[in-house]
Amino acid sequence: MLIINVVVVVVVVVVVVVVVVVVVVVVVVVVVVVVVVVVGLAVKVVIGKIITLIKTTTTATRQQQEQQQQ
Secondary structure, eight states: OHHHHHHHHHHHHHHHHHHHHHHHHHHHHHHHHHHHHHHHHHHHHHHHHHHHHHHHHHHHHHHHHHHHHO
């Protein structure tokens, strides 16, 4: 009986540990995915603003040069 009890306890402990590890891994993966998506969106927005700024600056510079030439 004692051996059976020990085996049952060991099996339960192993199952609990495996479940906890799986849950932790899933949570970590979800957090990483969310962080990557958020960072990706932020980078996209920043790059978009930089491109807009460069376009605006270039257009303004061009207009100034054209006015000076006239």
